[in-house]
Amino acid sequence: MQLNYLKKWTLYGTMMVLMLTCLFTGLPEQASAAEKDELGLESKAAILVDSETGEVLYEKNADELLGVASMSKMVTEYIVLESIKEGKITWDQKVKINNYVHRLSGAPELSNVGLTEGEEYTVKELYQAMAIHSGNAATVALAELIAGTEKNYINVMNKKAKELGLEDYEFVNSSGLNNADLLGSYPAGDATSENKMSARAVAKLAYHLVKDYPEILETSSMPSLKFRDGREYKNFNWLIPSLVFGYEGVDGLKTGSTDYAGYNVTSTAKKGDQRVISVIMKGKTKNSRFSESIKMLDYAFGNFAEEEVLPANYTIKNNKTLKVVKGKEDSVKISTDKAINLIVKNGEKENYQTKLTLDEKKLNTNGELTAPVKKGEKVGTLSLQTKDGKEIEFLTADGKKTVTVDVIATEGVEKANWFVLAMRGVGGFFSDVWDSASAAVKGWF
Structure with missing residues (x-):
């Protein structure tokens, strides 16, 4: 009796342990996102697309609205290139730096190219500072040139995003910084606000940028920028072939990171006739965003090819x-x-x-x-x-x-x-009569 009693309580105890384990760790079939993910990416969201058609080759949490950081500067890249094409501004047009932009360019721990108050810089200089070294103050200077104030520029960004069909986005400033870093100037939102986009929206933005203005790649592929101050500013996209994580064929596009957004990168690479775009959002570390981008690029070039299906x-x-x-x-x-x-x-x-x-x-x-x-x-x-x-x-x-x-x-x-139609009608009439008569005769027997 005592042995059976002991077995029964041992069984109850085992069941309780299993129940508590499931309660705190989840059921066995509830695998982690990385385990469910075909590529095993640890980043919060990712997407891989064909650059020519926009065909989606892979995605993970692609519609979740996340911090986008400096990748939102691609909106300004598009707007600048469009404005130049339409003759609204020119590459050699001079932009005079005001006190706010000057102070922002010297803010510690922000990616910037130093801009001197009262000095004039060309649109091309500011654009390169933005596209290559992710210059935040340079981006604000371009925003003010295009819309008068950065606050007005948010409306320009929203309008362009809508035109491009981005759908999932929220812009509060031109640079992608957290508003708290903008020296008390909040174009939209409050001190804690920050730009947000989904991975799909970022991919769509990059798709339009490369397709509509392929000259963007001439700038985004530059490993560094030699500025007028005599300094050389490195490209933060370490996937550029001559940089730390150099990948053959990569010639763009943009990185971004803040405490809120994590580590992001939008890359594009071409091998042969095939070009793809990949987006990593909320990567765990500065380096993992690049290693996971490489994993996606390898996946694209090693597993996909254009075929005549029909x-x-x-x-x-x-x-x-x-x-x-x-x-x-x-x-x-x-x-x-x-x-x-x-x-x-x-x-x-x-x-x-x-x-x-x-x-x-x-x-x-x-x-x-x-x-x-x-x-x-x-x-x-x-x-x-x-x-x-x-x-x-x-x-x-x-x-x-x-x-x-x-x-x-x-x-x-x-x-x-x-005549033919009439004969068909007559033929159809007699055919119907014959069919009816045949059915009747069969019914007699």
């Missing part, structure tokens, strides 16, 4: 023809008008299926076309999706269009003349 003139299985009424022929052959190319993971080319969408405006209630039908006439679209029915993910609507092609009639069908 050839031109593709005929859809079970939908090779469409029925036609009032035509000399009763059907017409259809196919796609062009091929679909996609960045595909190695060995997964067969993991896609097609979805046919016919133009209902051109069909009657029975789903038939009405003659005449012209050769090359669009009758619908064919889109590519994964075999589990999910859409292929892109950063932009334009990217999504790359996996949809027109379906056209590959031949023409002329409208039948009145």
